[in-house]
Amino acid sequence: METDPKFFDTPGGVVGQPLDRVDGREKVTGKARYSAEFPLPGLLYAVLATSPIAKGRVLSIDAAVATREPGVVAVLTHLNMPRLARTPNTPEAKKDTSAPMMFMPLTTDEIFYANQPVALVLADTWERAKHAATLLDVKYQAAAPVAAYTHPKAELFDPLAVQDGKQPGHTSRGDAQAAMASAPVKLSGTFTHPVYHHNPMETGSTTAHWEAPDRLTVYESTQGVTRTQTSLSKMLGLPREQVRVVTKYLGGGFGCKGSCWPHTVLTVQAAKAVGRPVKLMLTRQQQFTSMGHREDQTQTLALGASRDGKLLSLIHRKTSTTSPWDNYAEPNSRVINLLYACPNFEAKYDMARANVMTSTFTRAPGEAPGSFAIETLLDDLAHELNLDPLEIRLRNYADKDYSVDKPWSSKSLKQCYARGAELIGWSKRNPRPGATRDGRYLLGLGMATATYPVHNSQGTARVRLYADGHAVVQSGATDLGTGTYTVMTQVAADALGLPPDKVRFELGDTTLPTAPNSGGSVAAGTVSSSIFMAVQDVWAKLIKQAAADKKSPLFQAKAEDVEVVKGRLQLKKSPAKGENFAELMNRAQLTDVEGLAQGKYGAGYETGLAASPADSGHKDDKAGHSMHSFGAHFCEVRVDQELGIARVTRWVSVIGAGRILNAKTARSQIIGGAVFGIGSVLMEETIRDQRYARYTNADLAGYHIPVNADIPDMTVEFVEEKDPYINAMGVKGIGEISTVGVAAAVANAIFNATGKRVRSLPITPEKLM
Numbered sequence: 001m002e003t004d005p006k007f008f009d010t011p012g013g014v015v016g017q018p019l020d021r022v023d024g025r026e027k028v029t030g031k032a033r034y035s036a037e038f039p040l041p042g043l044l045y046a047v048l049a050t051s052p053i054a055k056g057r058v059l060s061i062d063a064a065v066a067t068r069e070p071g072v073v074a075v076l077t078h079l080n081m082p083r084l085a086r087t088p089n090t091p092e093a094k095k096d097t098s099a100p101m102m103f104m105p106l107t108t109d110e111i112f113y114a115n116q117p118v119a120l121v122l123a124d125t126w127e128r129a130k131h132a133a134t135l136l137d138v139k140y141q142a143a144a145p146v147a148a149y150t151h152p153k154a155e156l157f158d159p160l161a162v163q164d165g166k167q168p169g170h171t172s173r174g175d176a177q178a179a180m181a182s183a184p185v186k187l188s189g190t191f192t193h194p195v196y197h198h199n200p201m202e203t204g205s206t207t208a209h210w211e212a213p214d215r216l217t218v219y220e221s222t223q224g225v226t227r228t229q230t231s232l233s234k235m236l237g238l239p240r241e242q243v244r245v246v247t248k249y250l251g252g253g254f255g256c257k258g259s260c261w262p263h264t265v266l267t268v269q270a271a272k273a274v275g276r277p278v279k280l281m282l283t284r285q286q287q288f289t290s291m292g293h294r295e296d297q298t299q300t301l302a303l304g305a306s307r308d309g310k311l312l313s314l315i316h317r318k319t320s321t322t323s324p325w326d327n328y329a330e331p332n333s334r335v336i337n338l339l340y341a342c343p344n345f346e347a348k349y350d351m352a353r354a355n356v357m358t359s360t361f362t363r364a365p366g367e368a369p370g371s372f373a374i375e376t377l378l379d380d381l382a383h384e385l386n387l388d389p390l391e392i393r394l395r396n397y398a399d400k401d402y403s404v405d406k407p408w409s410s411k412s413l414k415q416c417y418a419r420g421a422e423l424i425g426w427s428k429r430n431p432r433p434g435a436t437r438d439g440r441y442l443l444g445l446g447m448a449t450a451t452y453p454v455h456n457s458q459g460t461a462r463v464r465l466y467a468d469g470h471a472v473v474q475s476g477a478t479d480l481g482t483g484t485y486t487v488m489t490q491v492a493a494d495a496l497g498l499p500p501d502k503v504r505f506e507l508g509d510t511t512l513p514t515a516p517n518s519g520g521s522v523a524a525g526t527v528s529s530s531i532f533m534a535v536q537d538v539w540a541k542l543i544k545q546a547a548a549d550k551k552s553p554l555f556q557a558k559a560e561d562v563e564v565v566k567g568r569l570q571l572k573k574s575p576a577k578g579e580n581f582a583e584l585m586n587r588a589q590l591t592d593v594e595g596l597a598q599g600k601y602g603a604g605y606e607t608g609l610a611a612s613p614a615d616s617g618h619k620d621d622k623a624g625h626s627m628h629s630f631g632a633h634f635c636e637v638r639v640d641q642e643l644g645i646a647r648v649t650r651w652v653s654v655i656g657a658g659r660i661l662n663a664k665t666a667r668s669q670i671i672g673g674a675v676f677g678i679g680s681v682l683m684e685e686t687i688r689d690q691r692y693a694r695y696t697n698a699d700l701a702g703y704h705i706p707v708n709a710d711i712p713d714m715t716v717e718f719v720e721e722k723d724p725y726i727n728a729m730g731v732k733g734i735g736e737i738s739t740v741g742v743a744a745a746v747a748n749a750i751f752n753a754t755g756k757r758v759r760s761l762p763i764t765p766e767k768l769m
């Protein structure tokens with residue numbers, strides 16, 4: 001890695017700099033090992049055979065022909081797969097095992113969803129396993145499936161009755177019904193969202209290696225090695241430390257790699273059954289039925305407002321599809337409840353069981369679809385009242401979090417609005433829809449607000465500083481590909497006063513200090529704070545050492561009088577008095593010093609102490625703060641009237657998310673989230689056939705995601721924001737705010753261009769013709 005001396009000339013100088021990725025060279029040269037790239041001796045390849053029917057029963061599986069094929073070692077089915085110590089097929093076992101789904105394939109002959117695994121074929125090569133899987137003769141007894149909540153046979157139910165009041169369910173504040181009834185202006189919209197799939201570049205993969213009958217190492221494509229360890233150790237009935245989970249590189253995840261899914265468990269069990277290491281990598285098609293999805297859903301949002309555009313009431317309903325066992329729905333109402341100053345709010349969810357696997361969190365779960373409803377309906381209100389969309393947002397600006405009645409820890413939304421408007425040229429926007437034309441194209445400008453919570457989370461890091469001036473820093477976090485390796489190296493280098501190339505950051509292993517899932521946008525803040533605090537632990541030890549060392553200029557100094565600047569321990573009042581850590585350590589014959597610390601949510605900035613207590617994470621804690629990042633997306637679209645094709649031609653995102661750890665990787669992450677959102681609004685959609693409950697387009701030929709030609713140059717800026725409450729580094733996280741509001745900004749621009757308000761996603765050409 002190249003290091004520019006200017007980055008570490010001053011304390012704090014490295015953090016925030018656009019450092020190149022420390023793992024960039026490994027990745028582009030193919031040296032980076034992903035979870036399916038560990039060549040273990042005796043490794044077998046596993047291929048899933050899956051059910052073509054979505055409901056029914058396996059009557060028989062004849063594996064005789066498949067088993068006779070050269071290289072085939074085993075065919076494992078529900079009849080011969082080793083049993084788990086704990087199967088997540090009850091609510092208690094699901095909770096205990098942190099399983100994403102209350103069902104494990106190959107434990108029964110019953111079929112609940114299309115492409116449910118019915119066998120695992122093991123062979124000495126992938127090709128042989130794949131071929132043998134096609135030779136299985138499986139007989140089914142098929143029943144008519146329910147395909148979705150929209151299916152004629154679907155039965156809606158209120159999940160509150162079975163979920164002890166946990167989300168999804170009812171939320172209410174004030175009297176939304178009465179306020180709606182008396183509101184001078186009323187608007188509502190019904191929004192439909194298709195099934196979306198995460199589709200990371202690297203599909204789900206597992207390499208399972210039993211090193212001893214009771215000791216397992218799994219190379220797993222997961223966003224959380226600890227959570228996977230929890231699931232596997234509970235299901236296998238092994239002590240946690242006998243299950244090691246390793247994830248050195250991850251090719252994306254978007255939430256689908258946030259849990260331990262059945263294919264991982266089956267691979268581990270298969271390796272146990274044959275006594276050899278086994279590797280499974282989902283095919284792209286199998287990815288669509290193995291690791292969850294964003295559920296198909298309909299939202300209805302009604303608003304009541306005053307004539308000057310102030311929100312008086314919001315009433316939200318959501319209906320979605322869930323699996324035969326679980327009550328999962330992403331919590332859309334949360335963002336609608338807190339985005340604006342609205343005194344009355346009510347939300348209720350319904351769901352229906354269908355023959356699908358359980359859906360799961362997908363980048364900004366809840367906030368992404370929820371923001372589409374509130375942010376497009378607010379645009380309608382602006383239009384209705386002849387107000388500028390930005391003005392209507394300012395009139396409803398939430399100066400506190402009304403959903404929990406707490407002050408914000410920080411909020412830079414007004415700056416984001418102002419800067420975004422300036423960059424896109426908002427003042428030139430023609431408010432009249434369909435009135436701006438350039439040849440065959442209709443042009444429109446749109447915008448939307450973005451927000452994402454800072455979720456409660458804590459992690460641990462260890463720092464080992466060597467007297468020779470290098471350091472190894474460790475935390476069991478994962479890097480989704482977004483830059484964790486790089487930003488954590490920067491944070492450590494900065495705190496230690498070392499050049500970044502003298503710091504090695506290790507992650508992705510349960511043998512390292514425990515870190516949370518890289519999900520919910522928590523990794524950057526939690527892990528960086530853990531590292532920062534662990535370095536403070538190192539300094540505290542060395543300051544103590546110096547104070548006890550007669551030869552040190554700091555002999556008998558009080559800890560509170562000593563500061564550390566770029567690795568030099570010195571007196572705050574007379575900085576000339578002090579010495580570098582290396583001198584001190586060499587004199588004491590210390591090869592290294594270790595620091596360990598936990599970075600905590602709500603633990604304040606700089607010294608780890610904020611001016612007042614932060615949010616404890618409890619909903620009813622009125623003393624604390626509500627912690628959110630905020631931002632605004634602005635865009636221009638061009639709609640080809642004859643072909644109905646909408647293209648995003650200009651893009652601006654301005655985000656306030658606390659401290660930004662690396663300007664380059666942060667910009668990339670916002671761009672990635674915006675592209676993710678543009679995909680969701682203009683092209684992505686998985687179609688589930690209503691009769692067979694099968695996906696008809698489960699591959700990247702049929703499931704369209706944006707390519708370079710679909711995306712313009714994007715402008716991303718961050719508002720400088722110092723939040724004293726969030727965590728030791730003041731980092732809010734940017735993984736998810738990047739995509740919140742994006743779909744609405746595009747839909748609003750399309751409305752401005754064409755006068756067409758499309759509430760059914762994605763906005764494909766036929767909807768604009």
Ligand code: MOS
Pocket residue numbers: 223253254255256258361362363364365518519520521736
């Ligand atoms: Mo994500 S949906 O925060 O893994």
